[in-house]
Amino acid sequence: MSSYKPRQITIGGQTYKIRYKKNLEDFGVLDSDKKIITIRATLKDNDLIDTILHEAFHACLEISGLSYLLDDENKEEALVRAFDSLLLPVIKRELKKACKNRGNP
Numbered sequence: 001m002s003s004y005k006p007r008q009i010t011i012g013g014q015t016y017k018i019r020y021k022k023n024l025e026d027f028g029v030l031d032s033d034k035k036i037i038t039i040r041a042t043l044k045d046n047d048l049i050d051t052i053l054h055e056a057f058h059a060c061l062e063i064s065g066l067s068y069l070l071d072d073e074n075k076e077e078a079l080v081r082a083f084d085s086l087l088l089p090v091i092k093r094e095l096k097k098a099c100k101n102r103g104n105p
């Protein structure tokens, strides 16, 4: 996991570049026009993947057009944080189980 530092991510068939920047005020920032996700360079492991997935979910809302329905940065942030804290841990746990089962059939 410690070598995980992706340079790009594909979301809905669109490629987003991932840049790492020291002294970034937030953990991560999405520029949806330029399709660039900027991540605080000092983040590691869980914080790093969680932040990339957080920004990826913002990108999903943007690409799908759902961000127009939310029409409010706070509402969008609340939805994304609910995903972060509730659904994301479930996905990670189930993936881990699935990977383990693949190793020991």
Ligand SMILES: [Zn+2]
Pocket (backbone or CB within 6 Å): 054, 058, 077, 080
């Ligand atoms: Zn956010």
